[in-house]
Amino acid sequence: MSESPSATPTTSPTATPTPTKTAPPEKLKIGSKGPAVLALQQRLTDLGYWNGKADGKFGGTTQQAVLAIQKAAGIGRDGTVGPKTQKALDAGVRPTAKSKAGSGYLVEINLKKQLLMFVKDGQVVATLNTSTGSNEHYVYQGQTYLADTPTGHFKVSRQIDGVRHGPLGDLFRPKYFNGGIAVHGSPSIPGYPASHGCARVSNAAINWIWATDKLPLKTKVWVYSS
Incomplete structure (x- = not known):
């Protein structure tokens, strides 16, 4: 008596799991917390x-x-x-200084990158966003001027611990390093050159500069474009 052939078992194809879509992390911006x-x-x-x-x-x-x-x-x-x-x-991106070891303490203003850096012996110790001369022409008292921030080596020569109501606008707690050109506080520090020639920083930043004596009189200030 022959045995009946056994039925070949059938297997269901394994279902491919649907990949879970991960939402990209939310951008951090003004108003974000946590x-x-x-x-x-x-x-x-x-x-x-x-x-x-x-x-x-x-x-x-x-x-x-x-x-x-x-x-x-x-x-x-x-x-x-x-x-x-x-x-x-x-x-860990950080800017690099133009000055070298042995240069001592100074402030560097990089016009190309629009950064203000506090540097000690060629090493950047603190960095601020800045907005310098727009390089656009403007008219003042009938004369046309270029809103530029001249390059060169300077020193902080005078300062005002208050608001300087200048002919082209207010300068908050300015530290002058080249004639009427200063590092000063402003409520508007965009990501591009926008000033008449000064190096703007935020009001909070200039308060920190004064509170920590980061830019005393006679401090060297190097301004360069590359």
Whole structure:
């Protein structure tokens, strides 16, 4: 008596799992809050981009520091932290000084990158976003002038601990290094050259400069375009 052939078992094809789409991380920007912002602020501080006290709140001071690292990295300057800016943060991008070891303490203003750097013996110790001369012409009292920030080696020669109501606008706590050209506070520090010739920094930054004596009289100031 022969046995009946056993039925060949059938197997169902294994279903391919549907990949889970991970939403890209949300950009950090003005108004963002929380641990991610706190980590950002601490990283900026570690890299020398001044942004005040880390408090987990993305405000104007943090935005200025983000603009500074974006300028140093040569990427888009929008003051928000997206993938490219995060990559620069992760890579530890920092600007380099033009002065060399043995040059002592000075401030460097890089017109091309629009950065103001505090430098000691060729090493950048702190970096600020700045906005210098727009290189556009303007008219004052019937005369046409070029809004440029001249290059060269200078020294801080005078300062005003208050508001200087200048003919072209207010200068907050200015430190003059080349005639009427100064590092001064302003409520508007965009990611591009926009001043009449001065090196603008945020009001919070100029307050920090005064409070920590970062730019005393006779400090060397080097201004260059490349």
